[in-house]
Amino acid sequence: MPAIPSLTSADVPWRCPECHSALVTEHDGEPWCDRCEWNLDAAPASNAPSRVDRSLRRLDHKAGYDLSTTLFRTLAGKKAQPATVSLSEIALVGMTALILALLIGMTAVGLHLVITASLLGKALGLLLVAVAVVLRPRLGTARKVLSDADTITEAQAPALFAVVREVAAKVGAPMPHTIATTSRWEASTLVVGLRRRRILLLGLPFWTVLRPQERVAVLAHELGHFVNGDGSRRLALQPAVTVFGTIADLIDPRQVLAEVRDRVNGNVRPSAALLAGLVLLPVVNTVRGALLLLHMGTHALAARSSQRAEYYADDLAAQAGGSTAVVGLLDVLLLTSRLKTRIGTRARQKAGVIGWRETVENTRAEYATSAGQLRQLSIREDASIFAAHPQPGLRVRMIQAAPHREPAVVLTEVQAAAVDAELAKYEERYRREIAEHW
Template sequence: MRADAVPSDAVMPTLAGVCARCPSTTVSVSGAVPWCPSCEWNLDLYEPDRRRPEFGWRWIDRRTHRLATRLTRGQFTRLLAGGPDRSGGGFARVATVAASVVLLAFVAFLAAFGVWLVVHDFPTLTIPFGLAAIGLAFMLRPRFGRLDPSAVVLDRDRAPALFRLVDEVAAAVDAPAPAVLAVNDGFSAYATSIGIRRRRALCLGLPLWATLPPQERVALLGHELGHFVNGDVRRGLLTQPAFTMLGEAADLVRPVSSSMVENNGPATLLAEVLQRMLSRLLFGAHVVLLWLGQRDAQRAEYLADQLSARAGGSAAAASLQDALVVFDSVEMVVRRDMRAGHGPAQWRRSADEARLSASERLAALRQLSVRDEPSLFASHPPSGLRARMIRERPAHSPAVTLTEGRAEEVDRELAKHYERVARDVSWGG
């Protein structure tokens, strides 16, 4: 095992003292303030140096972190007892659909009013205002999603083994097979709907895919395909505008800095104050809708994890979540192998070594994710809680088994794509 397989912080958690609540010894890892691994005393601590500021005021960030942690733990406890369901977001769905309908109606009115200003009693002095209204409506129009530009769409005839595997997993989780299957150079995977026809698409990041053992690949597919049936409030055609349009409107009306404007007279300053107030009002409404939607998004992620366990087995699904806990270590060694010109077989070996090297601190890292990852803006629950949910819910045997031989057949189909991805990542640093 190479010594540089993991970052330079301690391989094992550091024993730090005695818990203030129980007789256990506290632990620390990655330079975090110690906490108790038994009763989790001090685990909810806010550490500003370990987090990216969300609002920019530490006292606000501390309180929102406390609120997010309480909501995250409460949701985990409820779902652990009753299990995630596909019912959708309840109040969150009603609120976001209502907001989206209002926003879409406003954009439609803005466009129609702009056209009327242009054509009414043509030509007229209202034409510039009409064109401005039409332009604003165009900028606020709903987006229907698309694949990222780096994605390469696969053909069923040239990757039959991969398509066959995807079809099997889709059937196992009662999800529709994707109409589009693509690969890219990301260390992730995602499922989405694209275009006004809402075609279902699945995109696999090959650097992640190549590093996973066969059964974890099945679990990954089960999770991503599960997004087609998990009732995620963010993915509905009538809910997406609520999560994007108010934020875009806030950016559009945000004033240009006074120092950049030549005429800083009273009218200019008053306009800037009004624009700033409107921008913050729109942004505040945007934040509220995000909070509602992201809470339901976390419920949907837990459900996708349960479908992942159904497809690949609970052991593989939980192991996949543990891979996310040590993701930084895995990504580092894979990027190094790419720059050195190694192929996917070496990426897998290096990733296995990195995960093995991190195994002794894995339990502490799972718990630390409960401190580091909660956020009112987070679309995913802490990775440690996701692994715990899978392990503590009733266990599933794998519905789909992927042998090493079948996995190698899939890799042969993807060989030229692996080469392209390795070249792109190494050139990009």
């Protein structure tokens, strides 16, 4: 895939109206000025199926862009602090309490109707209980999270555990209860279940292509979420930020439209119920639009604290792994779609970790001169109030705005190779999965 081309005045009939510099673009996207960032806030083109969805996406992009850039300006250059309880979070916790009370009430009424009412009443009772079950909070389970992962014990991977323990001590985080590896492009932490078990997931393709200090940085960032208490925060806010979206999905009219279209194409007469659903579509779309606006509103309230938490985790990553490593890690994330495509190609060519790492290093070198524009482009393309993370471009700027940090935890090439050797037994099986799915 070619790097972002810099357009000259000969290529486009206009220049930046603010600073008169030549504009840049990627493919057929909206041009912007990489000097003063004129038009960087332009929303990417949307292929959403309906006018309502397209309008909501434009609103989401504008709100997400404004929120993330405003938060960046508020925090840049200041000492990073853990996310504190804000007024918006208090409002969401209050909403969560009301939702939980309503769900408990629905369950109680539903069970009462099932036990005591007539047949119609029992049906209504079952419906109430079913709705309450669908809308219930999810604690998550370790079994589900680890269903496609390989759990690693300290006896199997002492070098990996030693690195994790050293990084956890540096950032003041507790050790995970479970460390596991997967074939996915990821590094993440989760807190699940009634016992709130801490899980660290390291996707082998992602972990192994990072340079040693970038591995320290990603561990410090992920373990930093245990310091932030983000698992408890997400659990407390979960009902408020999910309930309206879940209901909107349940009444999504596209299923009705698809069924009508399939029946007509198959020369089958739609049922009366389907036709009635078709007549009610404008009403359903209006209600769904209102629910989606509420869904967006609750996410907008939650997004500020979640993005602050990510900035703090990045700061911990810089303390442990060094500022240079964090910037390198974020630049790898900017190239995710390109890297996954190329690693998938190499996997189909029977290449393993060494081949993946070579591909990643070549790609990083190819895009080195375009790094600044890629970071800017992420500020536009990744803007959303549903984004728990700030855009990579803003995260890089936040690290660069802070004093430069040298690494406090140094992972040598020898130590990194020892960790790779401990994980090598998963390489061939994951290579086959990557070759099939990437």
